[in-house]
Amino acid sequence: MAGEDRAEGFEKSGDLDFPRPLTTVDVVIFSIRGDQLQVLLVRRPAGEDEPFPQALALPGGFVDVVKDRDLAACAARKLKEKTGVTAPYLEQLGSWGSASRDPRGWSATHAYFALIPEEAGALTPDARWFPIQGGRLKEKLAFDHSDILASAIQRLRNKVEYTSLPAYLMPAEFTLPDLQRVYEIVLDRPLEKSAFRTRILSADMIEPVAKMRRGPNRPAQLYRLKKNSKPVYFVRTFNPPE
Amino acid sequence: MAGEDRAEGFEKSGDLDFPRPLTTVDVVIFSIRGDQLQVLLVRRPAGEDEPFPQALALPGGFVDVVKDRDLAACAARKLKEKTGVTAPYLEQLGSWGSASRDPRGWSATHAYFALIPEEAGALTPDARWFPIQGGRLKEKLAFDHSDILASAIQRLRNKVEYTSLPAYLMPAEFTLPDLQRVYEIVLDRPLEKSAFRTRILSADMIEPVAKMRRGPNRPAQLYRLKKNSKPVYFVRTFNPPE
DNA sequence: CATAGTTAGTTGTACAGTCCAACTTACTTA
DNA sequence: TAAGTAAGTTGGACTGTACAACTAACTATG
Numbered sequence: 001m002a003g004e005d006r007a008e009g010f011e012k013s014g015d016l017d018f019p020r021p022l023t024t025v026d027v028v029i030f031s032i033r034g035d036q037l038q039v040l041l042v043r044r045p046a047g048e049d050e051p052f053p054q055a056l057a058l059p060g061g062f063v064d065v066v067k068d069r070d071l072a073a074c075a076a077r078k079l080k081e082k083t084g085v086t087a088p089y090l091e092q093l094g095s096w097g098s099a100s101r102d103p104r105g106w107s108a109t110h111a112y113f114a115l116i117p118e119e120a121g122a123l124t125p126d127a128r129w130f131p132i133q134g135g136r137l138k139e140k141l142a143f144d145h146s147d148i149l150a151s152a153i154q155r156l157r158n159k160v161e162y163t164s165l166p167a168y169l170m171p172a173e174f175t176l177p178d179l180q181r182v183y184e185i186v187l188d189r190p191l192e193k194s195a196f197r198t199r200i201l202s203a204d205m206i207e208p209v210a211k212m213r214r215g216p217n218r219p220a221q222l223y224r225l226k227k228n229s230k231p232v233y234f235v236r237t238f239n240p241p242e
Numbered sequence: 243m244a245g246e247d248r249a250e251g252f253e254k255s256g257d258l259d260f261p262r263p264l265t266t267v268d269v270v271i272f273s274i275r276g277d278q279l280q281v282l283l284v285r286r287p288a289g290e291d292e293p294f295p296q297a298l299a300l301p302g303g304f305v306d307v308v309k310d311r312d313l314a315a316c317a318a319r320k321l322k323e324k325t326g327v328t329a330p331y332l333e334q335l336g337s338w339g340s341a342s343r344d345p346r347g348w349s350a351t352h353a354y355f356a357l358i359p360e361e362a363g364a365l366t367p368d369a370r371w372f373p374i375q376g377g378r379l380k381e382k383l384a385f386d387h388s389d390i391l392a393s394a395i396q397r398l399r400n401k402v403e404y405t406s407l408p409a410y411l412m413p414a415e416f417t418l419p420d421l422q423r424v425y426e427i428v429l430d431r432p433l434e435k436s437a438f439r440t441r442i443l444s445a446d447m448i449e450p451v452a453k454m455r456r457g458p459n460r461p462a463q464l465y466r467l468k469k470n471s472k473p474v475y476f477v478r479t480f481n482p483p484e
Numbered sequence: 485c486a487t488a489g490t491t492a493g494t495t496g497t498a499c500a501g502t503c504c505a506a507c508t509t510a511c512t513t514a
Numbered sequence: 515t516a517a518g519t520a521a522g523t524t525g526g527a528c529t530g531t532a533c534a535a536c537t538a539a540c541t542a543t544g
Binding site: 192 | 503
């Protein structure tokens with residue numbers, strides 16, 4: 001068997017004739033919809049030789065060595081295919097690889113993590129939004145996608161404590177209370193209003209537009225993200241509960 | 243695994259009959275040696291069909307689908323092979339994959355990041371320590387390993403601002419000024435003594451041992467890491483310069 | 485044996501930013 | 515006109531860092 005004589009020393013030769021793991025990319029796509037954090041999932045195809053037929057899964061699939069220049073391009077392609085948008089925020093989450101995660105053999109997936117605003121895009125028919133409740137998803141997922149999603153949620157929550165990431169979940173124009181609400185949804189705890197405003201406004205990441213949001217009470221100033229605004233890293237977290 | 247017949251990554255079985263990228267794992271191993279942050283590099287083999295012959299590179303290599311249960315195990319194996327130690331700290335850094343990074347074809351590497359104390363282990367003869375100076379390595383590396391290393395340095399510096407990671411670079415027993423020195427080496431800036439002590443001591447991660455470090459001046463209290471001490475995340479960064 | 489030198493470790497004042505709570509402002513609706 | 519609500523501001527208490535001066539414990543030197 002090809003794998004055996006390679007097992008001791010691939011490194012010492014240019015011979016590439018040994019078994020290769022399967023290589024995939026999966027994307028965890030978050031959005032805020034109806035005052036909840038939601039994640040985009042697809043239903044896997046039915047079929048005899050499909051792993052996890054009909055199960056829910058993260059959007060993703062095999063790297064296409066012809067189409068995909070690199071991993072990020074592959075992730076962006078899969079995101080675009082499912083949602084029709086190019087995400088304002090796409091970062092790598094990590095990779096998961098083992099002999100057992102895919103019944104078809106040793107496989108490794110490169111997981112990405114995207115934030116998109118509610119308004120964005122037209123979904124493909126097989127994709128749907130599912131709410132994250134109490135920091136977790138109710139549904140079971142195919143492969144080790146539940147682990148990947150849990151890791152993505154943890155990373156998101158963690159980063160929201162000290163970055164401006166939620167700005168990428170906002171529509172083009174939003175108010176400060178809107179933004180605070182998104183922080184609170186992701187962190188699942190209330191934040192202090194005046195400290196929140198001070199922090200965001202001094203971060204130089206948003207700018208007021210010459211309009212107010214009008215409603216049944218006092219109008220609120222509308223803001224937009226500044227052009228080319230990279231995520232801001234605060235030097236403190238929001239003070240954690242306890 | 244499925245097929246016996248493999249050539250250039252084509253797996254001839256069912257719907258998996260398409261080219262697969264090469265899959266490797268690389269490890270960025272940091273240590274403090276002689277008051278400098280250093281990284282462990284190996285020299286690549288010579289040979290006609292070797293990519294980057296004789297070049298310096300991160301320790302790593304192909305995933306072995308027989309030996310390696312998962313990616314972390316593969317990384318731990320490579321670390322052990324090169325240094326003889328099991329690192330007190332090993333985390334995933336990210337993955338790099340593209341059509342162009344390896345002349346042998348589409349390849350993806352899963353990069354890990356390890357911290358080990360100076361005292362540790364016996365190196366293999368092909369491995370050597372190289373200093374990081376001014377936040378960068380002087381030497382050029384094979385593949386895209388310079389990018390991976392730069393990313394590792396950035397991640398390390400960033401995390402050192404708000405975590406207890408440097409504790410994993412310390413010998414079994416150390417003093418608070420020792421630890422502060424390591425923080426300062428990694429961050430390449432001085433930290434304030436009293437704030438540093440307050441922060442570390444209130445983090446409940448180290449405990450005094452009943453000994454003092456004696457020297458030509460006032461003895462210093464020796465400490466050790468508490469058992470099973472996970473990295474601590476502080477709620478503030480050390481106050482950044484400017 | 486006294487004193488200078490060095491590093492460990494503490495203390496005190498200033499300051500920045502959050503926490504908490506009360507307050508003012510601007511609007512709608514009854 | 516008054517009540518209700520959400521936006522936005524203000525002020526005092528508190529926490530932890532910045533900065534700087536201080537004390538403590540040791541060695542080396544003359």
